[in-house]
Amino acid sequence: MKNVPILFLTFGLAAGATTSSYAATTPDPKHVLLPSAPRTVIITETDTPPVIRTGLLQATLIELPAEEKVATVFGGDTVSWVFDGGHVASRYISIKPKVANSTTDVHIVSDHGNEYTLQLREVSTDDDSHFDSKVFVTPGDQAGKDKLAAMPVFVPAAELDKAKREAAEAQAKQTNELKVAQTKAEAYRSQYPGELHFDYAWDRKKADALGLQQVWRDDKFTYLRGHFQETPALYELKDGKGSLINFDFNDGLYTVPKTVLVGYLTIGKQRVDFHRTSTDHTEGGN
Numbered sequence: 001m002k003n004v005p006i007l008f009l010t011f012g013l014a015a016g017a018t019t020s021s022y023a024a025t026t027p028d029p030k031h032v033l034l035p036s037a038p039r040t041v042i043i044t045e046t047d048t049p050p051v052i053r054t055g056l057l058q059a060t061l062i063e064l065p066a067e068e069k070v071a072t073v074f075g076g077d078t079v080s081w082v083f084d085g086g087h088v089a090s091r092y093i094s095i096k097p098k099v100a101n102s103t104t105d106v107h108i109v110s111d112h113g114n115e116y117t118l119q120l121r122e123v124s125t126d127d128d129s130h131f132d133s134k135v136f137v138t139p140g141d142q143a144g145k146d147k148l149a150a151m152p153v154f155v156p157a158a159e160l161d162k163a164k165r166e167a168a169e170a171q172a173k174q175t176n177e178l179k180v181a182q183t184k185a186e187a188y189r190s191q192y193p194g195e196l197h198f199d200y201a202w203d204r205k206k207a208d209a210l211g212l213q214q215v216w217r218d219d220k221f222t223y224l225r226g227h228f229q230e231t232p233a234l235y236e237l238k239d240g241k242g243s244l245i246n247f248d249f250n251d252g253l254y255t256v257p258k259t260v261l262v263g264y265l266t267i268g269k270q271r272v273d274f275h276r277t278s279t280d281h282t283e284g285g286n
Contacts, residue, residue, distance in 0.1 A: 033058055033124055035133035041118070044140035049105065049117040054097050055131035056124040063136050064091040068110040071154040077104035081120065097122040108137075111152040114144045195219055202274040210270045217259055217276075224254035224265065224274075232267040236260050 235242035
């Protein structure tokens with residue numbers, strides 16, 4: 001009978017220890033961080049910067065107007081806070097506190113020149129442990145609203161780096177293409193003299209009077225060079241009939257995109273016929 005109270009006491013201590021252990025491991029409900037619904041803050045130059053409630057190790061997303069992108073971000077405390085604008089220029093900034101009860105400020109400059117200043121406060125020990133999960137910022141001054149409709153004045157660093165890379169790549173591509181073109185041109189020039197044929201005949205006296213100096217061809221074009229007071233018309237003879245030829249004329253040089261077997265130049269009453277001598281022809285004349 002003497003052991004009964006002892007057993008009862010032991011049971012009571014065990015029960016008390018279990019209760020204490022449970023209380024120690026159960027978190028205080030008010031310290032559980034809960035995200036609030038997204039909200040919009042209006043930034044003006046004359047008003048105090050709005051306070052953004054942030055949660056320990058929780059990300060708060062700051063979103064600029066749709067017309068803008070983040071050009072740069074200045075954070076007051078970059079040791080206890082993380083500011084992340086991403087690797088691609090966008091309208092979003094992620095903010096995350098690393099230290100409880102810490103405060104700082106952040107200044108955001110957009111590519112349109114608008115400046116947004118926010119106060120940041122970590123709230124994990126507040127009675128109200130709700131934190132801002134997403135915050136839309138918008139300019140409240142008319143000047144800021146006008147900037148949204150204007151062209152950007154700053155290039156975000158990420159876009160500038162991308163533009164530099166693309167410019168360098170384009171320059172390298174252009175340089176390579178130019179080298180290839182020069183190589184082909186040099187190869188063509190080295191072989192070109194062998195492609196020229198000076199196998200035309202014409203009346204030299206009439207040519208001198210008109211201004212014609214030379215006629216030649218390659219495998220694609222026919223050329224006529226001269227010093228003309230006026231540009232003579234160029235005809236091709238086929239079946240005894242003359243027909244005008246399409247040509248380019250520049251500084252006394254006719255360039256005809258074909259091989260002309262028989263043709264003539266004429267202006268007024270003057271006319272000079274020419275023909276290839278490497279092939280027999282019955283048309284035209286000297």
